[in-house]
Amino acid sequence: xxxxxxxxxxxxxxxxxxxxxxxxxxxxxxxxxxxxxxxxxxxxxxxxxxxxxxxxxxxxxxxxxxxxxxxxxxxxxxxxxxxxxxxxxxxxxxxxxxxxxxxxxxxxxxxxxxxxxxxxxxxxxxxxxxxxxxxxxxxxxxxxxxxxxxxxxxxxxxxxxxxxxxxxxxxxxxxxxxxxxxxxxxxxxxxxxxxxxxxxxxxxxxxxxxx
Numbered sequence: 001x002x003x004x005x006x007x008x009x010x011x012x013x014x015x016x017x018x019x020x021x022x023x024x025x026x027x028x029x030x031x032x033x034x035x036x037x038x039x040x041x042x043x044x045x046x047x048x049x050x051x052x053x054x055x056x057x058x059x060x061x062x063x064x065x066x067x068x069x070x071x072x073x074x075x076x077x078x079x080x081x082x083x084x085x086x087x088x089x090x091x092x093x094x095x096x097x098x099x100x101x102x103x104x105x106x107x108x109x110x111x112x113x114x115x116x117x118x119x120x121x122x123x124x125x126x127x128x129x130x131x132x133x134x135x136x137x138x139x140x141x142x143x144x145x146x147x148x149x150x151x152x153x154x155x156x157x158x159x160x161x162x163x164x165x166x167x168x169x170x171x172x173x174x175x176x177x178x179x180x181x182x183x184x185x186x187x188x189x190x191x192x193x194x195x196x197x198x199x200x201x202x203x204x205x206x207x208x209x210x211x
Contacts, residue, residue: 007208011135012079014207018130019083022138023091025122027099030054032115033107035178037123038166038185039140045173055093059086065139073146078136085138116180124188128195131155132203140166144189155196156189163188 030036036044040054047057062085070077105111131137137145140162148158163185171177204210 011133011207011209012083014203015080015083015130015133015135016087018080018126019087020091020095021122021129022084022126023088024095024099025119025124025126026088026092027095027119028103028115029119029123029180029184031099031103032112032119032180033176033178034112034116035176035181036184037188038163038170038181041175041177041181042166042170042173043175045170045175048175049173053093054096055089055091057089058092059089062086062088062139065142069139069142073142076137076142076145080130080133080136081138081142082136088138116183119180120183120188120191123184124191124195125199128192128199129203131192132196132200133207133209135207154193156191156193159189159192160185 026036026040030040030044035041040058043057043061044054046052046061047054050057052060066077066081066085069081103115127141131141140159143162143165144155144158146158147153147161148155151158153161167177167181167185
């Protein structure tokens with residue numbers, strides 16, 4: 001096996017942990033019942049509209065976008081896209097009953113705030129970890145990076161714009177939203193922008209990338 005293939009395999013393996021970490025963050029975020037991030041809100045709208053699980057809705061939507069962007073902006077489609085498109089849905093369905101069983105606390109403002117906080121941390125860390133590896137991106141990140149490329153904006157600003165669009169689409173589909181949704185729209189982009197400055201070195205090292 002050539003060194004080039006080995007380097008690619010190493011990057012692929014380095015990307016994989018981001019998928020279950022992000023999925024667990026989504027499950028915790030949704031468990032607070034204060035709204036989800038706009039992508040999940042939109043997929044929940046699909047789930048409710050077509051009477052399917054959130055995991056299946058995520059799989060169908062992300063898979064469709066994988067095919068679409070393979071032709072529209074192929075340079076942003078790679079192993080990471082495949083891993084998120086076809087991995088995060090099953091991971092969400094896997095973690096949901098576990099979280100429901102282990103975190104079965106009486107709902108309160110403090111408990112729900114903790115769910116939102118933990119979910120936000122996991123989602124932001126997962127994205128800030130895998131994005132610098134430049135090995136393909138999940139749907140919302142492809143949207144964000146494409147917007148950033150077209151209008152010369154930072155990832156954080158572009159993600160905020162994409163989240164607003166997904167929020168409107170999710171609202172039309174009657175996707176549940178709340179304070180958590182607003183938090184993700186306003187805060188996730190800037191937080192991930194700052195986190196990437198901290199995590200990029202670790203990401204490069206783990207993936208064997210020379211900065």
